[in-house]
Amino acid sequence: MSHRTAHRSAILHSIGDPREVGIEASYEYFDDGLLVVENGKILAIGHAETLLGQFQDADLVEYTDTLITSGFIDTHIHYPQVDIIGAYGEQLLEWLETYTFPAERKFESPQHASELAGVFLKELLRNGTTTALVFGSVHKESIDAFFTEAEKLDLRMIAGKVMMDRNAPEYLCDTPESAYSDSKELIERWHGKGRLHYAVTPRFAPTSTPEQLTLAGKLFHEYPGLYMHTHISENKQEIEWVKSLFPERKGYLDVYDHHGLIGERSVFAHGVHLCDEECQRLGETGSAVAFCPTSNLFLGSGLLNLDLLEERGVRVGLGTDVGAGTSFSQLQSLNEAYKVMQLQGKKLDPFKALYLATLGGARSLYLDDRIGNLDPGKDADFVVLDYQATPLISRRMAQASNLTEKLFALMILGDDRAVKATYAAGVCRHRK
Structure with a gap:
């Protein structure tokens, strides 16, 4: 028997390599999003206002001050x-x-x-x-x-x-x-x-x-x-x-x-x-x-x-x-990757960093048809990141004026404490 869950949060995932498609076309973001999961797979992703009526039978899990992204x-x-x-x-x-x-x-x-x-x-x-x-x-x-x-x-x-x-x-x-x-x-x-x-x-x-x-x-x-x-x-x-x-x-x-x-x-x-x-x-x-x-x-x-x-x-x-x-922590890996690039006089954009840790890794492993982002049909492997994980992260988020700043702050200040929950094939395998 199928079982559906709907996860409500801000949602961000990588849909392309910024080097190939440009920064703006490299990601999809929903400020108030809904991720619908059925039998270990992603069934739908989009704006909560649009999808809630379509999936009234789903068990709703709501998160506040969080960001859902790919595992x-x-x-x-x-x-x-x-x-x-x-x-x-x-x-x-x-x-x-x-x-x-x-x-x-x-x-x-x-x-x-x-x-x-x-x-x-x-x-x-x-x-x-x-x-x-x-x-x-x-x-x-x-x-x-x-x-x-x-x-x-x-x-x-x-x-x-x-x-x-x-x-x-x-x-x-x-x-x-x-x-x-x-x-x-x-x-x-x-x-x-x-x-x-x-x-x-x-x-x-x-x-x-x-x-x-x-x-x-x-x-x-x-x-x-x-x-x-x-x-x-x-x-x-x-x-x-x-x-x-x-x-x-x-x-x-x-x-x-x-x-x-x-x-x-x-x-x-x-x-x-x-x-x-x-x-x-x-x-x-x-x-x-x-x-x-x-x-x-x-x-x-x-x-x-x-x-x-x-x-x-x-x-x-x-x-x-x-x-x-x-x-x-891949957040800490990205912190160091940013410094590696800086030491060479180069930049690592936060959305490129997201790509490397998710969809880029999946493409490296020839698994991007199954994992790497939150497209419908893929494995429901995702992580819930906590904007209030530490007092310092919470304070920095309050000063952030846009998504780029929030993402960058997570990759510089974040570690395991920023992970509120981790799901594999739709099942919560870690909860803080």
């Missing part, structure tokens, strides 16, 4: 690193040795993996994130645990077991053959089940032999709709290391290209130091880059050239990169 989309995050967020900073390679690898060792325990998966998903929902592209650990148990918890909540999630057969502690290394067979087993168990998707996940080129990368590329093309998720060009020292390990290849991206790991649904985290030619190739192949500003600043990696990526047609989403990233 946030995180295009790069590590769930095994929850317990090391906020650990004292290092450069990338030192960070892996000092914090990451010891933390990931614990995921050989299914009990630990299950506990952390629950904590991780709760944190995402508390911060308004309804979809994420997620790194597990090298242990297949980590992905079984993650998908088990995500399925219980009916979340649209993408994840994969890390593939890593060299330049890592022995206790975290698999082999080309075991990585392939374990990943294949997980794909057949989870990919396409409910709202779950699998990502082939070589950690990054230095921790995989050519043999493993070859099998990862083979696997990527064996099943329809798979993702490929890895890192690229985050740190200059890392780039030099890749050159020494793969002297026959002309660059970092060429390593992945040679092994069949670029294309639609390939997502490369960071990309801070990509050259023009690499950006061109990513754009040509429909690949995406995850912009991870809190992590890039925390580890001192550098400033992403967003304009160059977009000029070359690269799809760009927003990633928190927890635990090197410093917050689960």
Whole structure:
């Protein structure tokens, strides 16, 4: 039996990339809006005055001093690193040795993996994130645990077991053959089940032999709709290391290209130091880059050239990169993204920021037919943001003269406290 709910609030969602359509045509806004949900899907969106009479049978949920928008989309995050967020900073390679690898060792325990998966998903929902592209650990148990918890909540999630057969502690290394067979087993168990998707996940080129990368590329093309998720060009020292390990290849991206790991649904985290030619190739192949500003600043990696990526047609989403990233909040990611742009003498308009955190992320993941905004027919994944979340936000909102100022204030001052409620497939999964 169908069940309808109608959510009344100010409503804002992204309907296009401001770079392509201009700011004014990039969003739809209803000062007094109604979002109608039926059986986990969006049935209608519009002015409350117009729609209330049409949906008198719906259960009405009314919010005051709030803004409803699409659920946030995180295009790069590590769930095994929850317990090391906020650990004292290092450069990338030192960070892996000092914090990451010891933390990931614990995921050989299914009990630990299950506990952390629950904590991780709760944190995402508390911060308004309804979809994420997620790194597990090298242990297949980590992905079984993650998908088990995500399925219980009916979340649209993408994840994969890390593939890593060299330049890592022995206790975290698999082999080309075991990585392939374990990943294949997980794909057949989870990919396409409910709202779950699998990502082939070589950690990054230095921790995989050519043999493993070859099998990862083979696997990527064996099943329809798979993702490929890895890192690229985050740190200059890392780039030099890749050159020494793969002297026959002309660059970092060429390593992945040679092994069949670029294309639609390939997502490369960071990309801070990509050259023009690499950006061109990513754009040509429909690949995406995850912009991870809190992590890039925390580890001192550098400033992403967003304009160059977009000029070359690269799809760009927003990633928190927890635990090197410093917050689960995409509002805080946008706060840092604004500063990254300012340091390059550029601007990040609030409506462009909204696009990156929602529809842009969905396009990066080739899921914009299902999520990313509040168009009728899409999954009812949305977040209710609180204009009175803190005394400071409340006071700033009282001074804001238009929607642009309100949106900008939320992205600069907001965090998990600004999230009043998070809905996934029409069901409230977090309420403050």
